[in-house]
Amino acid sequence: MRRARLPPALLLALALVCLSxxxxxxxxxxxxxxxxxxxxxxxxxxxxxAGGRRPPPGAAAAACSQxxxxxxxxxxxxxxxxxxxxxxxxxxxxxxxxxxxxxxxxxxxxxxxxxxxxxxxxxxxxxxxxxxxxxxxxxxxxxxxxxxxxxxxxxxxxxxxxxxxxxxxxxxxxxxxxxxxxxxxxxxxxxxCRPRDDKFGHYTCSAQGDKHCLPGWQGDNCEKPVCKEGCHPTHGRCDRPGDCDCRPGWRGELCSQCQPYPGCKHGYCNGSSWDCTCDTNWGGILCDQDLNYCGTHEPCQHGGTCENTAPDQYLCSCAEGFSGVDCERVDNPCAPQPCAHGACALATSPRGFTCACDAGWTGALCDQDVDDCASAPCHNGATCRDLVDAFSCDCAPGWTGPACFDDVDECAVRPEGGPEGAAGPCVNAAACNNTAGGYSCACLAGWTGRDCELNVDDCIGQCLNGATCIDLVDDFHCACAAGYVGRTCERDVDDCASRPCRNGGECVDLLDAYRCICPVGFSGTDCEDDRDHCADAPCSNGAPCYTAQSDYFCHCTPGWTGKNCTQRAPAARPAYPTRVEDCTEGGCGAGGSCVEAPGVAPRCVCRAGWTGVRCETEINECATNPCRNNGTCVDGPADFVCVCPEGWRGKTCSVRSDYERCVDRPCANGGTCVRDAGGWRCACAAGWTGAACDAAAH
The missing domain is CATH 2.60.40.3510 (Immunoglobulin-like)
Structure with missing residues (x-):
């Protein structure tokens, strides 16, 4: 049985459907x-x-015209x-x-x-x-x-x-x-890949279409939040990035701490939730029974001995002179030893006893220290410290003795670590002078401070133009920035002094640098490069090459354009009509007509007001400034019009208008020029007459 073959176009369509x-x-x-x-x-x-006729064989390239x-x-x-x-x-x-x-x-x-x-x-x-x-x-x-x-x-x-x-x-x-x-x-x-930030995902898309999760999200579609760092992976969870919500039975910032059973009083959980492991001396299901009542509450008073007899129960054994369940009753007033620093004796006083205080103590119970500093025994700003039946003085610097009466001679003390024969605290000094409670140092030049230990800063306000100042003893040194010299770096170095520019280049001094302005044909930092940019013959199609500064220039031959004269220029029409068709097809423009004579090439005859080989240029009749006396020229077809100023008329504003004579102020002696239908006249002031008011009236 032969199989039917499908047309190629149908096979291609089916293939595209399967592919899509x-x-x-x-x-x-x-x-x-x-x-x-x-x-x-x-x-x-x-x-x-445009439906033009087919040019005959061998016709010129421009045979088609439409x-x-x-x-x-x-x-x-x-x-x-x-x-x-x-x-x-x-x-x-x-x-x-x-x-x-x-x-x-x-x-x-x-x-x-x-x-x-x-x-x-x-x-x-x-x-x-x-x-x-x-x-x-x-x-x-x-x-x-x-x-x-x-x-x-x-x-x-x-x-x-x-x-x-x-x-x-x-x-x-x-x-x-x-x-x-x-x-x-x-x-x-x-x-x-479409970026989204909703319940179905939180991601952006890379240039290759891969999903990049937004900060705080993970998973194939970036739908799983990233919990707080350290959050327990089993006992904690989160619905938003950075959270850590504990599951039941767990607590803590990272859900890593178990939670005891509810009601557990004196117990804890040990690694598992809802546990109640009792603390020491506690018992019961909820750890609420005290197994060491004596140790927890210490109920026995006045030195009584406590004994645990059962959970939450005890028995006190009282010392001599005390009685009661908690030994709270005092049978002998001296038994509690009420005298803090003295001997106790029974007496008929309300307390039932009296105290004989030790030396340095006072008060009914001998519990008050006698203030031995009350008489201010320490001098020269010293601090008094009260002792038991005594006192001591903390002397201020420069004083010594039990009561701080004696002046310390600081200049006689050899400084610690100082050389043999050195005395006093002064360094870099000419002399040390002892004073009451202190001393003074006579510093050498270039040193200061209480002990002359500080070098005087001689750099303040010295170095200029960004220099670094190095302080010396009673002197300074300036490390100048590049481009400056002098003790204080005050002078700018002339970088052009060595004449670095070659081949006639002009040097311009800069800060720690210079710049060379190179003549045409040279380039480089010092104008040292005189490479001929035309050596590689970059100009095409017969164009000559000219060297310019760090570049070249191609003078293109007719028909070519571009930097290297590699682009064809649009074809231009002939400068002069060479055929009758050049005229009949508008070759003479709007200002002329084409005239043909036997044995003579066609030419354009221009109308008035037009000129040029093709009558393409309109003549500007105002170019010769025909208007006189500041008249304004307006160009028109083959003619011009002058707009004359006041007092002038005519084709070129060269004729004086008698009617406008008043602009010349012809009336003398305060007379007023008045225009009328006949031209003008003078209205004279009092005492004057005449056509121009120039005659005195009698």
Missing amino acids: QSAAGAGVFELQILEFSNYRLQLASGACC PCRTRFALCLKEYQSAAAPGACSFGRAASPVLGTDSFTLAEPLYTLSLPFSFRWTRSFTLILQAYDDYNYTDPEETGLIEEAWWSGIVEPGAEWHALRHAGAAAALAYRVRVTCQPNYYNTTCTTF
Whole structure:
């Protein structure tokens, strides 16, 4: 039995369906046109754009005259080693008209986008077609200008990949890239990761689509909180990061301490919850029975001996002279030894006894120390300390003796660790002078302090310009910062003094440095580099190279542009009409007409007000400043108009207006100039007459 074979297109469609089901992805393929060149204004079939007639064989490159209106169509399909007909399995896109026959696009560029919702295969084939947007009536003419195709691998990313195509009819440059849709990652746009911070997860997404837990969360979906550090893994738990909530039977900051049984009075738990292990001398289920009542309460008074007889029970054996359950009754008043520092004797007093105090003590019970310092026996600021039947004096510095009467001669005492023959506390001193209760030192130059032990700081306010001052004995030294010299670092070093700049460079002194201003053709720190930047012949297409400062300049020949003269310049129209068509197709502009004579090349005859080879320049009649007397010139078609100031008129403001004579103040002796229909007249002041008020009235 023969099996039916499916068409290739159907097989491809089924394969894509299976692929999208196995690993769904999401992204977009993008293409942008950069440059397009079709200087011949022709289609791929050889016909002219915009329905123009096909140029005859051997015609010049500029035989077509109507501009193209170029649009593009994109077809994306599976990888093919050579472009073959078939369906655009990955999609198709089209652009509007982006330019004419030749153009370069600038930002923002038009993007042909093809979104996809399947696993990106990385390898593909694209077919890019350029069409003339014109309603062709010939069914066999599609308006195709050029077709470019490319097969290769492009991985998703923000970077563009530039491609070029040079065809028989036209050349174009374009760029492509593949980007994953938001939340899709990796080289096939199949890893899905959407950041979230809710009950289902707490994470962000890395550049590769991996989940990165927010601080305080863990787990596959970052849904488990991280408890407080040290929280017991079994006895503690948390619902929020950083918490440590104890389970029943456990307590403490980290839930590591067991909790005794409820009601356990004098007991504890030992490693397990709800336990009640009794403390020493306690018993019972709740550890509430005292097994050592004598030790816990010490109920026997006055030296009685206590004996535990049963839980919470005891028996007191009283000392001689005492009785009662707790030996609380005193049968002999002297038995408790009430006299603290003396002998007790029975007496008929209310207490039943009297005390004979030892020396230095007083009071009914001989418990008060006699204050031997009350008479202020210590002198010269000493501190008196009361003793039992005595006192002692803590002398202030500089005094000695039992009552601190004697002055200490500090200058006669050899300092500890001092050299043989040294005396007194003074160091770096010329002499030591003893005083009452003290001493004074006569310091040598450069030293200060009570014992002349401190070196005088000679650095204060000495060193300048950031220098470091080193203090010496009665002197100082300045360690100057780079670029400065002198005892106090007050002078700036002239770094240009050695003339470091070569080859005529100009030296500029800086702080501990210099800078060389190099002449043209030299560079480097000291203008030592005289490398010829034109030595590598960077200029192309016959352009001469000129050395500039640390650079070069290419003077491009006609038809080329760019830094290295590697880019073609747009073709320009001939400066002069060479054919009748150059005139009839608007070659003489709006200001002239084309005139042809036998045996003479066509030329442009300009209308009044226009000039130029093609009558392209309008003549500015105001260029010669025709208006006089500060008149304002207004240019017009083949003419001009002068706006005259007050008192002037005429084509060029050169005629004086009698009506405006008042601006010249013609009336003398305080007369007033008055305008009227006839021109002007003077209204004279009292005592004057005449046309200009210049005659005295009689």
